[in-house]
Structures are given as C-alpha cells and as structure tokens.
Amino acid sequence: MDIATHVFSALYQFGDAFAFLVLSACGLAVIFGMMGVINLAHGEFIMCGAYVTAATVHAGLPLPLGILAGTVVSALVGVLVELAVIRHLYDRPLDTIVATWGLSLIATQGTLIMVGSTMAGVGTPFGSFQVGDYSYSIYRIVLFCAALGVLAALYALFNWTRFGVLARATIQVPHMAAALGVDTRLIYSLTFACGAGLAGLAGGLYAPTMTLVPTMGATFIMEAFVTVVIGGADVFLGTAPAGGLLAIVKSGMTSWQGQLFGQIGLLVAVIIVVRVLPKGISGFVLRERT
Amino acid sequence: MSKSVLRGLRAAALTGTLVLASSLALAAENPIKMGVLEDQSGDFAAATIGKVHAIQLAADEINKAGGIMGRPLELVPYDTQSDNTRYQEFMRRVLQRDKVDVVFAGFSSASREAYRPIVDQFNGFAFYNNQYEGGVCDGHMIVTGAVPEQQFSTLIPYMMEKYGKNVYTLAADYNFGQISAEWVRKIVKENGGKMAGEEFIPLGVSQFSQSIQNIQKAKPDFVVTLLVGTAQASYYEQAASANVNLPMASSVNVGQGYEHKRFKPPSLKDMYVTTNYIEEIDSPKSKEFYAKFKAKFPSEPYVNQEAENSYLAVYLYKQMVERAKSTKREDIRKVIAMGDVCMDAPEGKVCIDPKSQHMSHTIYLAKVGADHSISFPKTWEDIKPYWLGEAGCDLTKKDPMAQYTPSNPPPKP
Numbered sequence: 034m035d036i037a038t039h040v041f042s043a044l045y046q047f048g049d050a051f052a053f054l055v056l057s058a059c060g061l062a063v064i065f066g067m068m069g070v071i072n073l074a075h076g077e078f079i080m081c082g083a084y085v086t087a088a089t090v091h092a093g094l095p096l097p098l099g100i101l102a103g104t105v106v107s108a109l110v111g112v113l114v115e116l117a118v119i120r121h122l123y124d125r126p127l128d129t130i131v132a133t134w135g136l137s138l139i140a141t142q143g144t145l146i147m148v149g150s151t152m153a154g155v156g157t158p159f160g161s162f163q164v165g166d167y168s169y170s171i172y173r174i175v176l177f178c179a180a181l182g183v184l185a186a187l188y189a190l191f192n193w194t195r196f197g198v199l200a201r202a203t204i205q206v207p208h209m210a211a212a213l214g215v216d217t218r219l220i221y222s223l224t225f226a227c228g229a230g231l232a233g234l235a236g237g238l239y240a241p242t243m244t245l246v247p248t249m250g251a252t253f254i255m256e257a258f259v260t261v262v263i264g265g266a267d268v269f270l271g272t273a274p275a276g277g278l279l280a281i282v283k284s285g286m287t288s289w290q291g292q293l294f295g296q297i298g299l300l301v302a303v304i305i306v307v308r309v310l311p312k313g314i315s316g317f318v319l320r321e322r323t
Numbered sequence: 324m325s326k327s328v329l330r331g332l333r334a335a336a337l338t339g340t341l342v343l344a345s346s347l348a349l350a351a352e353n354p355i356k357m358g359v360l361e362d363q364s365g366d367f368a369a370a371t372i373g374k375v376h377a378i379q380l381a382a383d384e385i386n387k388a389g390g391i392m393g394r395p396l397e398l399v400p401y402d403t404q405s406d407n408t409r410y411q412e413f414m415r416r417v418l419q420r421d422k423v424d425v426v427f428a429g430f431s432s433a434s435r436e437a438y439r440p441i442v443d444q445f446n447g448f449a450f451y452n453n454q455y456e457g458g459v460c461d462g463h464m465i466v467t468g469a470v471p472e473q474q475f476s477t478l479i480p481y482m483m484e485k486y487g488k489n490v491y492t493l494a495a496d497y498n499f500g501q502i503s504a505e506w507v508r509k510i511v512k513e514n515g516g517k518m519a520g521e522e523f524i525p526l527g528v529s530q531f532s533q534s535i536q537n538i539q540k541a542k543p544d545f546v547v548t549l550l551v552g553t554a555q556a557s558y559y560e561q562a563a564s565a566n567v568n569l570p571m572a573s574s575v576n577v578g579q580g581y582e583h584k585r586f587k588p589p590s591l592k593d594m595y596v597t598t599n600y601i602e603e604i605d606s607p608k609s610k611e612f613y614a615k616f617k618a619k620f621p622s623e624p625y626v627n628q629e630a631e632n633s634y635l636a637v638y639l640y641k642q643m644v645e646r647a648k649s650t651k652r653e654d655i656r657k658v659i660a661m662g663d664v665c666m667d668a669p670e671g672k673v674c675i676d677p678k679s680q681h682m683s684h685t686i687y688l689a690k691v692g693a694d695h696s697i698s699f700p701k702t703w704e705d706i707k708p709y710w711l712g713e714a715g716c717d718l719t720k721k722d723p724m725a726q727y728t729p730s731n732p733p734p735k736p
Contacts, residue, residue, distance in 0.1 A: 149624065153587075156587030157561070157563070159564075160564070167536055173565075244557050248554075252529040291534075293523065293524075
C-alpha cells in the first residue's frame with residue numbers, strides 16, 4: 034500500500050471523528066458553553082432531530098428536507114422548554130442540571146412508550162468510493178463538510194450579525210443589555226432555540242447512519258460534553274480546536290489499538306487539557322490575543 | 324453523565340412497575356408466583372420486550388386452561404432497564420419480599436452474572452431464557468437459550484466451507500463477546516482456518532469507521548459479528564455504506580435484534596445466523612405460535628428467538644412442577660434428572676439435558692438476502708448442549724455454581 038492511501042485513510046478517519054465530535058457538541062456549545070445552562074437533555078434534542086428526520090423521510094420527504102424538519106422541530110421544542118423550564122432557572126445553574134435531567138428521562142421514556150422500542154432506519158445515501166485497498170462511505174465526507182459548515186455559520190452568526198452581538202451582550206451583562214433596550218428574554222429564548230436546533234441538526238445528519246432508539250442520545254452526550262468542557266466558553270474558538278484535538282487523539286488511538294483505546298485516549302486527553310487549561314482552549318486563545 | 328441519566332430513568336420506571344405488580348396481585352388464592360426480570364427500557368429493550376410478552380402469553384394460556392396443578396400462575400414483573408445493578412436489586416426483592424417460586428431473568432450475560440450469585444445465596448430458582456456464551460454449571464439455573472456448541476459448531480464450519488478460512492471477529496467487549504470470540508477461535512482452529520483479526524467494541528459505541536477500515540485491511544473471507552445492544556447495531560448501516568461487502572456470521576443478530584427489519588436493505592445482505600427460532604420459520608407449529616402472539620400483541624415488531632425461549636420455558640416449568648407435584652427446586656431437579664423433560668416447542672422438539680440443565684434445540688441457519696428476506700439454507704435437528712457435560716459438569720452429582728469456558732474447564736476429579 035502506498036503512502037497516499039495511508040495519508041488519505043488517516044485524514045478520513047480524522048475527519049469522521051472530528052465531524053462526530055463537532056456536530057454532537059455545537060448545540061451544547063451554545064447552550065452550555067455560552068449560556069451556562071448545563072443541559073443534560075442535550076442527547077434527547079439530538080434524538081428528537083433524528084426521529085423527526087426519519088419520520089418525515091418515511092412520510093416521503095427527501096433526506097435534506099427531513100434533516101431540515103428535524104432541526105426546526107428541535108428548535109421549536111427548545112423554545113417551549115426554554116419558556117416552560119429553563120427561563121426560571123438562569124440564576125440557579127445547578128438546578129438546571131436536575132431540571133434538564135428530568136426532561137431527558139421524560140423524553141426517553143415518553144418516546145419508548147409512544148413510538149416503541151425502535152424506529153426503522155432510513156438508509157445511508159450516496160454509496161461509497163475506493164481509495165487504494167479501502168472503500169469509504171461518501172456520506173461520511175458529507176458529515177465532515179456539514180461540521181465545517183456549521184462551525185462557519187456559527188462564527189458568522191455570533192460575530193457578524195446583529196442577533197449575534199445582542200446575544201453575546203445579553204449573556205455577558207444582561208442588565209446592561211436590558212437597559213439599552215434589548216429584549217433579553219427574547220434573546221435568551223432564541224439562543225436556546227439555536228442550540229436545540231443545532232442538536233436536532235446533529236441528530237438529523239446522523240439518523241441515516243445509526244440505530245434509531247429512544248436512548249440514542251446517550252451515545253452522543255459524553256463526546257458532546259467533553260468537547261465543550263475543554264473548548265471553553267467561545268462557540269467557534271472553543272469547539273473547533275477542541276474537536277480537532279480530540280479527533281486526532283481518538284482516531285489515532287483507535288487506529289493503533291482499537292475502539293477501547295480510542296475512548297481511553299479521548300478521556301485522558303480531556304483530563305490533561307482541563308488540568309493545564311482550566312478555562313478551556315478558547316480561554317487560552319483569547320487571553321493570548323488580548 | 325449518561326450514567327446519572329440512566330439512574331433517574333430507573334426511578335421513573337420503578338413507579339410504573341409497582342402499580343402494575345400490585346394490580347396483578349388480585350389473582351386467586353395461593354398462586355404460583357413467577358418473577359419476571361427483563362429489560363423493558365434501555366439499550367437492550369428492543370430485543371427483550373418480546374420476552375415479557377411471550378411470558379404473559381404463556382401465563383394467560385396456562386391460566387385459561389386451569390393453571391398449574393389447579394393453581395393460577397401469577398407474574399411479578401419488574402423492568403430491569405438494561406442495568407446490571409437493577410437486576411441485583413430486583414432479584415433480592417423478588418426472592419426476599421415477593422417470595423416467588425421461580426424467576427425468569429436476564430438478557431445480557433453481564434446481567435446474568437450479576438444476579439446469579441444472589442439466586443445461589445438465597446437458594447432461588449431461575450430460568451435464563453437467552454442464547455449466550457455457554458458454560459454456566461449451576462443447579463439453581465435452567466438455561467433455555469442456545470449455546471456456542473449449538474450455534475457456532477454449526478455456523479462456523481458452514482461459513483468456512485462456503486466462503487473461506489480467514490475469519491475476522493468483531494465482538495462486544497464484555498463476558499459474552501470475549502467468551503464467544505474464544506469459541507470462534509477454537510472452532511476456526513479445529514477446522515484448519517485462521518483468524519485474520521479480532522476487535523472488541525465497548526458497549527454503547529456507535530461509530531465504526533475505523534473498525535471498518537481495520538477489517539478491510541485484514542482482508543478476511545467473512546466477519547463474525549457478535550455486536551450487542553442498539554448502539555452497536557449501527558455497524559451494519561455504516562459497513563454497508565462503506566461498501567465492505569463481506570459475508571457476516573452471527574449468533575446474536577436477526578434472532579434477537581431483528582436488524583433485517585430495522586435497517587434499510589441491503590445493509591444486512593449475506594448475514595448468516597444460527598438461531599433456534601425466528602418468526603420467519605415456516606412450520607405449522609411456528610405459524611401457530613406466531614399467530615397467537617400477534618393476536619395478543621398486534622403491534623409487536625418482531626417475534627424473536629428469546630421470545631420463543633421464554634414462551635417454551637413457561638410450559639417446561641409447568642410440566643416439571645406437575646410431574647414433581649411441588650414447586651421446590653430439589654423436587655423439580657429430581658424430575659430433570661430423569662432426563663425426559665421434553666416438549667414440542669414452536670421450533671420443534673426440545674429437551675433438558677440433566678447434566679448441565681441446558682436445552683437441546685433445533686438450529687436453523689437463517690440467511691438474509693439483499694432485500695432482507697430470510698431463507699433457511701440448512702437446519703440441524705436436535706443439537707445437544709454437549710460441551711458442559713463432556714467437559715465434566717454433572718449437576719445430577721455435584722453443583723459447583725460456576726461458569727466455565729474452553730480455556731477454563733471444570734476441574735477434573
């Protein structure tokens with residue numbers, strides 16, 4: 034096997050791990066990293082997106098529209114959750130753990146009771162391609178591009194738009210923003226919905242590649258939390274480098290010693306980063322710049 | 324974090340099961356009580372809800388026909404939530420507080436090994452109605468599921484003859500996967516084949532890109548997939564979309580998790596499974612069982628192997644109690660020792676082997692086609708669970724209450 038095959042295979046595996054980490058984490062990066070709400074129901078927003086995507090595809094919609102539907106429905110559910118529960122707990126961050134944990138239980142068990150133990154999959158589109166001795170799924174490349182797209186869109190949204198400026202201002206100094214005439218309640222709602230929608234998008238994108246079961250959110254949540262924790266508060270400057278770093282460790286260790294060591298490597302990397310950079314990677318980057 | 328999520332889930336489900344259990348307690352005087360500890364939620368629920376339904380179906384039929392020795396059969400079900408510690412809690416509860424006569428319990432081997440010491444400690448009597456990695460030599464247990472000498476010593480030689488001698492094992496990383504992989508290794512070697520590679524996947528892993536590439540690198544003739552749980556089932560879709568295109572052999576797929584119904588064709592194309600029952604089996608007995616099941620549970624997604632094991636186990640228990648005229652374990656084991664506890668199950672005739680208290684089975688080789696239809700290229704009748712007995716486990720003489728493996732056989736006297 035020649036060098037190019039090896040290089041491509043390593044890049045592909047890196048991209049695959051990166052996409053999974055970033056897409057799992059970006060919704061949580063908004064809700065937990067930015068807003069400070071420890072959202073244990075993050076996995077269930079992902080599950081919601083996946084289920085809606087699968088249901089709409091079964092109903093005859095093409096997959097991209099199905100994913101869009103999953104994203105929108107998750108965002109709407111996010112608005113409802115924010116209005117009913119989260120809104121009352123912004124100054125009680127520890128209580129949000131209990132509240133969102135309860136929500137996740139209700140969502141998992143409710144889905145089990147109402148939809149049943151499994152849902153039929155939708156099948157992965159696009160087929161495969163060959164490089165050297167290995168064949169690869171084209172859809173995994175789509176996922177990688179989607180992860181890059183989401184990161185770029187988040188950067189643009191929070192840095193270049195009026196909503197982004199208002200959202201950052203509201204979260205940084207809420208009373209000052211309110212004094213300047215910003216409807217902070219609305220901004221909080223919209224930001225939370227944005228995070229929930231991103232989680233739904235992750236679910237929709239992964240729905241064609243996974244088993245659809247009520248507990249599927251649990252397979253994302255560990256990766257999501259560690260990426261956000263070591264990323265720190267900034268959505269773009271945290272999630273992107275954190276995803277990149279963890280993806281290198283995870284894909285490298287997995288290719289060397291298998292899945293178990295991939296997971297061990299991931300967690301060891303997280304422990305080291307948290308120890309060395311308590312404010313996360315974005316805290317480190319931003320301090321360097323100022 | 325997922326751990327704490329699970330913990331709360333249990334609390335919610337517990338409330339539900341308590342209500343259910345108390346409403347069932349209305350039954351007539353002096354019933355025979357059967358604890359049912361199966362996963363009705365969590366990662367394994369898809370494969371195990373059918374077991375609970377099969378037990379309910381059998382219990383209803385038996386009660387309508389007059390019960391066991393005139394006594395009604397009362398179920399005491401708890402949702403074990405795919406969680407080993409829940410098994411231990413509920414096993415203590417059914418044995419100590421509910422004082423059941425028999426317990427039907429367990430899907431994963433980890434959960435069985437979690438509760439088995441408690442059954443031994445409180446001198447209980449448990450049925451494990453599930454295929455597994457074999458080797459449990461314990462007088463407190465009856466195993467109605469198939470074991471490796473039934474599933475692998477039929478499947479692996481067939482696959483090696485048909486596809487080639489290079490074998491790759493992809494297995495779940497816990498006692499079931501590890502010991503099953505040991506069996507595969509042993510049988511491959513005995514048949515002059517070679518292991519192209521092995522990988523063990525932690526439970527709950529759902530992303531397989533790298534594992535898929537490792538398989539392609541090893542260039543096996545076929546892959547033995549011993550993946551467990553709904554998260555790991557994501558492998559098939561991902562392997563198909565990466566065009567791995569290798570035949571697969573398994574003792575757990577299709578027969579438990581009905582992956583051929585859940586995934587879009589052709590992701591399970593050329594999957595070969597040895598199972599003692601699946602709903603596609605085309606015999607009058609099987610059709611009759613399937614029709615009864617669907618009549619009672621019309622929305623059941625699939626009637627799998629473990630549902631049949633659970634169903635026949637209730638009838639076996641009835642037969643043994645009636646012949647022993649007692650629900651005491653010692654009396655029932657005297658009946659088993661006679662060696663003629665058999666019945667006509669939906670799969671065909673099955674008998675309990677007195678030495679190991681495991682079951683003989685009809686083993687069907689199920690092949691999944693490109694359109695996910697099932698065909699049966701081969702059937703083996705009356706395959707006995709011979710390994711434990713040959714290795715030196717004889718429960719009619721001695722009860723070591725232990726699990727053995729090919730590399731750790733029973734001690735020679």
